[in-house]
Structure formats: C-alpha cells, structure tokens
Amino acid sequence: MKLFDVFPLFDLNIVEGKGCYVYDDKGNEYLDLYGGHAVISVGHTHPYYVAKLTEQLNKIGFYSNSVINELQKEVAQKLGEQCGYPDYFLFMVNSGAEANENAIKLASFHNGRKKVLAFRKAFHGRTSATVAATDSPAYLAPVNLNANYVFAPFNDIDFVKKELATGEYSSVIIEGIQGVAGIQIPHDDFLKELRKVCTETGTILILDEIQSGYGRSGKFFAHQYAGIEADLITVAKGIGNGFPMSAVLINPMFKAVYGQLGTTFGGNHLACAAAIAVLDIMKNENLIENAYTVGEFLMQELRKIPQIKEVRGRGLMIGMEFDEPIKEKRSKLLFEEKVFTGATGTHVFRLLPPLCLTIEQAEVFLERFKKVL
Numbered sequence: 001m002k003l004f005d006v007f008p009l010f011d012l013n014i015v016e017g018k019g020c021y022v023y024d025d026k027g028n029e030y031l032d033l034y035g036g037h038a039v040i041s042v043g044h045t046h047p048y049y050v051a052k053l054t055e056q057l058n059k060i061g062f063y064s065n066s067v068i069n070e071l072q073k074e075v076a077q078k079l080g081e082q083c084g085y086p087d088y089f090l091f092m093v094n095s096g097a098e099a100n101e102n103a104i105k106l107a108s109f110h111n112g113r114k115k116v117l118a119f120r121k122a123f124h125g126r127t128s129a130t131v132a133a134t135d136s137p138a139y140l141a142p143v144n145l146n147a148n149y150v151f152a153p154f155n156d157i158d159f160v161k162k163e164l165a166t167g168e169y170s171s172v173i174i175e176g177i178q179g180v181a182g183i184q185i186p187h188d189d190f191l192k193e194l195r196k197v198c199t200e201t202g203t204i205l206i207l208d209e210i211q212s213g214y215g216r217s218g219k220f221f222a223h224q225y226a227g228i229e230a231d232l233i234t235v236a237k238g239i240g241n242g243f244p245m246s247a248v249l250i251n252p253m254f255k256a257v258y259g260q261l262g263t264t265f266g267g268n269h270l271a272c273a274a275a276i277a278v279l280d281i282m283k284n285e286n287l288i289e290n291a292y293t294v295g296e297f298l299m300q301e302l303r304k305i306p307q308i309k310e311v312r313g314r315g316l317m318i319g320m321e322f323d324e325p326i327k328e329k330r331s332k333l334l335f336e337e338k339v340f341t342g343a344t345g346t347h348v349f350r351l352l353p354p355l356c357l358t359i360e361q362a363e364v365f366l367e368r369f370k371k372v373l
C-alpha cells in the first residue's frame with residue numbers, strides 16, 4: 001500500500017528532536033522555528049515529558065470513558081488554574097477540528113439556533129461543521145456546502161452587529177490570532193465589542209485558540225490581551241506537545257447532557273499524562289513569559305530588516321510578509337541554513353517555534369535568516 005499523496009513534502013526524514021532542534025537521518029541538525037506547525041510547546045523530547053509518558057505507559061495507556069479517570073480531573077484542575085478559567089468545564093477530544101466541531105454543536109444544542117458567523121480567511125478545520133466555517137473553497141466538498149455559515153470581514157464590528165441583530169446566529173467563531181490567514185490579529189476593541197454584542201443577542205462566542213493558545217502569544221490565550229472572556233474556548237496543538245489531543249473549555253452556563261457529546265479516545269490516560277506534563281513544564285519553566293520576551297526580541301529585530309514588508313505577531317506567533325514570493329528563501333533557509341520555518345500563502349513566513357526558544361537561539365535564527373535575504 002502507498003500513502004495517499006495529499007501533502008507536498010520536503011525531501012527530509014526527521015528522526016530525532018531535542019528542545020528547539022530536530023535531526024534528520026543523515027545527522028544534520030535543524031533549528032526548529034516551526035514547532036511541527038505550532039504543536040511543540042515545551043520542546044522536543046523534554047526529559048520530564050518523556051518520563052511522565054513512559055511512566056504512564058508502563059501503568060496503563062488507555063481505558064474507555066466509561067470509568068473514572070483521575071488523570072482527566074488533574075488536567076482540568078491544572079488547566080483551569082493556569083489559563084484563568086478555573087470555573088469552566090473541560091471536554092477532551094483528539095484534534096483541533098474535533099474540538100471546534102464539538103464547540104459549534106454545543107452552542108447549537110444550547111440555544112437551538114442554526115447559523116454560524118465566521119470570519120474571512122478563517123481556518124477552523126476539515127470536519128463538516130469546521131470546514132464550513134473555514135473560508136477556503138478548495139477545502140469544501142459539495143457535501144460540506146452549507147448556507148448557515150456566513151463570513152464577516154475581519155475586524156468589521158458593524159457587519160457583525162447587523163448579522164447578529166437577526167437573532168438567528170447560534171455562535172460566532174473566531175481565532176485568537178488568525179494563523180493560516182498569515183498572522184492577523186483581531187483588534188482588542190473589536191473583540192470587546194464582539195463580546196458585548198454576543199451577550200446582547202444570546203449568541204455564543206467561540207474562541208478558537210488552537211494555534212494562538214497555550215502560551216504561544218505570550219498570554220495563556222491570545223484573546224486575553226483584549227481582557228474578554230469567551231463562552232467556549234478550543235485548544236489543541238501545544239496541549240500535548242505532539243501527543244494528539246484537544247479540548248473544549250466550557251462556560252458553566254452550558255448544561256452537560258448524557259449522549260450529546262462523546263469520544264472513544266478523547267482524554268485517555270496517555271493523553272492526559274502528556275497534557276499534565278506540558279502544564280507542569282510550562283509553569284515550572286515560565287514558558288509563557290519566555291514566549292513573550294523572546295517573541296518581543298525577535299519582532300523588534302525583524303522590524304529592522306528592510307527587505308521585510310511587515311512583521312505581525314504576539315509572543316512566538318510571528319508572521320513576516322514580503323513583497324515577493326518567499327518559496328526560494330524558505331527553501332534556502334531549510335536546506336542551506338538548516339532552519340525550519342512555516343509559511344502561509346505565497347508571501348508570508350510563519351514562525352511558530354517551541355515556547356522554550358532562547359534569546360541565543362533567536363539570534364542564531366536571525367543570523368541565518370539574514371543570509372538568505
């Protein structure tokens with residue numbers, strides 16, 4: 001059997017990782033400014049993370065959600081404390097799309113409404129509800145076409161107010177920082193107004209913090225820069241530092257109903273061990289503060305580079321837009337300078353490194369980056 005060829009691949013076989021570095025099968029070392037697409041939060045093969053998972057695997061890796069799992073309570077307890085939502089409830093699933101799918105459904109179960117307001121250039125996943133809320137026609141199969149999904153211009157509060165005034169919308173879903181769109185930050189004032197109008201119209205506010213959350217922005221959640229609270233928050237990527245898992249954080253006003261939501265794998269023992277290890281490391285090593293400090297340093301230095309048209313970002317979620325396509329520069333950076341970066345569209349580099357990136361490693365990146373410009 002061959003692999004279904006849906007991913008354009010770099011001709012590289014990564015076989016090891018340590019901290020902010022990864023290694024190929026030929027022993028080459030690469031500085032990882034991509035974090036495997038914002039997934040590696042506490043660093044590759046962190047010893048505490050490896051020990052916690054190994055220890056758990058030697059006890060039990062999985063049992064079903066039909067029995068008590070104390071590890072799930074520990075995740076909820078620690079996450080609630082660390083993220084600033086201690087009174088919310090936690091529902092764990094497996095991928096970002098699945099978390100958003102459940103959030104959209106939960107909102108609709110709650111208020112009985114059908115419509116969803118999303119934003120232009122949004123990316124929320126590839127399952128049926130989430131791909132309908134994703135502003136990319138290429139990802140939509142005919143079976144996903146759904147007139148209940150409407151896209152608002154980003155940061156346009158007047159458009160949002162007019163739509164929500166109809167009382168037809170179940171939820172608004174918005175990324176803490178738009179990632180796939182090229183690192184676009186919602187204005188703090190816009191988010192404040194959005195919060196207000198959602199409350200006034202009985203519309204559920206869903207914050208997709210899958211890419212921007214878990215400390216990446218320099219706060220636990222990017223929407224916390226605006227000082228607002230969301231009704232539902234979705235997390236994935238960094239939550240397990242590579243172990244596939246995700247979750248929905250749920251305001252206490254939602255009623256839990258047996259059978260409405262479910263999952264076989266979500267919140268399993270091994271996933272919880274990964275999530276606990278990540279939260280412990282983030283706290284013990286002050287990784288959120290580190291993301292803020294190193295991110296500020298990087299953005300300040302990048303803004304001095306004349307070839308870059310614009311630098312956008314918060315913490316260690318940074319976009320660098322060029323006037324011309326970046327494909328060649330990115331490829332040189334990878335194969336000649338041995339640095340992994342992300343990209344979005346044709347003109348924007350995306351930096352999503354592990355949150356433990358040091359100032360020294362950021363300096364190494366800047367030095368190598370300048371060489372390919």
Ligand SMILES: Cc1ncc(COP(=O)(O)O)c(C=O)c1O
Pocket residue numbers: 095096097098100123124125126175179180208209210211212236237
């Ligand atoms: C903001 C956002 N939402 C949802 C998703 C979907 O997550 P997953 O690929 O784990 O389903 C992603 C993935 O890139 C994302 O960046």
